[in-house]
Amino acid sequence: MTILWTIGDINGIGPEIILKSFMKLERGEQFVVVGSFKVLQHYVDVLSLPVQLKRIKNIEAISTMDAAQKVLPVLDVGKSIRLTQGKVSASAGELAMMAIERATTLCLMKRADAMVTAPIHKEAISKAGYSFSGHTDYITYLCGSDFSQMMLCDRQSKLKVVLATVHVPVSKVSALVRQDGIEKSIVAMAESLAKDFAVQDPRIAVLALNPHASDGGVIGNEEQLTLEPQIKKLQKNYRVEGPFASDGFFGTASYNAFDAVLAMYHDQGLIPFKMLAFETGVNVTMGLPIVRTSPDHGTAFDIAGKGIASEASFIEATLMACEIARARQMQNEEGQ
Known part of the structure; x- marks a missing residue:
């Protein structure tokens, strides 16, 4: 090779x-x-x-x-x-x-x-x-x-993180999530996990955009208007769950129950990832x-x-x- x-x-x-x-x-x-x-x-x-x-x-x-x-x-x-x-x-x-x-x-x-x-x-x-x-x-x-799209992977913790938006200002994240949605990312994740990591029918977690997953619409409404409907649609073909409040998700190590995690923006996914895998993390390019x-x-x-x-x-x-x-x-x- x-x-x-x-x-x-x-x-x-x-x-x-x-x-x-x-x-x-x-x-x-x-x-x-x-x-x-x-x-x-x-x-x-x-x-x-x-x-x-x-x-x-x-x-x-x-x-x-x-x-x-x-x-x-x-x-x-x-x-x-x-x-x-x-x-x-x-x-x-x-x-x-x-x-x-x-x-x-x-x-x-x-x-x-x-x-x-x-x-x-x-x-x-x-x-x-x-x-x-x-x-x-x-x-x-x-x-x-x-x-x-990049998938950040760590062989030791087995954590895999994908970002719905990457190098964009935080002020533009909400509009991009509403505009682009998460379907393309989920499909790419499922295909890569199957082709590159031999994980058939992977379990994928989706993180919420707002704190506390918006608390039922009290803190923003992207979860209700964009994420939840798309997750429900994707569940017909994929094992997708969420949206999860990111602080509790990582704080309780819930990522261990999933094959990959979709974060909404750069720091939401990469701060916890680099805390766990600063010297062992790898960027795998999907697609x-x-x-x-x-x-x-x-x-x-x-x-x-x-x-x-x-x-x-x-x-x-x-x-x-x-x-x-x-x-x-x-x-x-x-x-x-």
Whole structure:
């Protein structure tokens, strides 16, 4: 199995966590970094890491390599670039997106089984001239998909959280929930849980938008007008329950009774998730024809190049990518 690691923003911790992950992961899969050989070699030297790199010109070159050996192949995608650790750089943003484009293309062509993306910086890719809000939007575009959504997963607590709205101001959440509803999210969750995690007929919880689930309409009415009717409709085909008041839901660990949770907005879902899985959380992108995961953290410019970045989430993202790729392969073989 071939797993591609995109280098992320080279001025952040991406190269460091990639190298540290390679040192700890068991040799069985073939890992390939898509990015810059010179940059990775710089981090190997500066951090004194016992990793041997090999520059390759195309993915076919790995066929002659032994995955059990401690050699990490690097597929160069861009021109030489100067490091400015901890700072926003247009050239770093361009390299990050070029790596993502190459990895996505290779996965679509079935030359690789999955991709794991190291963190990028939104301002850097904007300075590089990309109009996408992040790598997920760009990957979705490259895949020709109409819809994608992130599912935050933790293998230890088994918690899986999806957000009905993501990076939008809180002032716009109510209108978006009313406008878009939850049906598309629930369908995507059910499909991903079945295809990627072998959870047939999953049990899904929906969190309320308002405190105390609005107390019967006393504190807002989104529950009565939008969530409850849609949940009732969805229950004809899916095991969906709610809306639950989020404080009590997480406070009593009710999530343990469900396969996944749909939160209404960013902080409602991610604060409790990161309290439970700050270093082990993984972002799995639903709705794509390829397998893509990423660590649940950012570029961490403040500690770039210091050798103190934790690779835990990147390792988890890699292990989950492998599990999902195997699950999809098994389903494809059974369907033949």
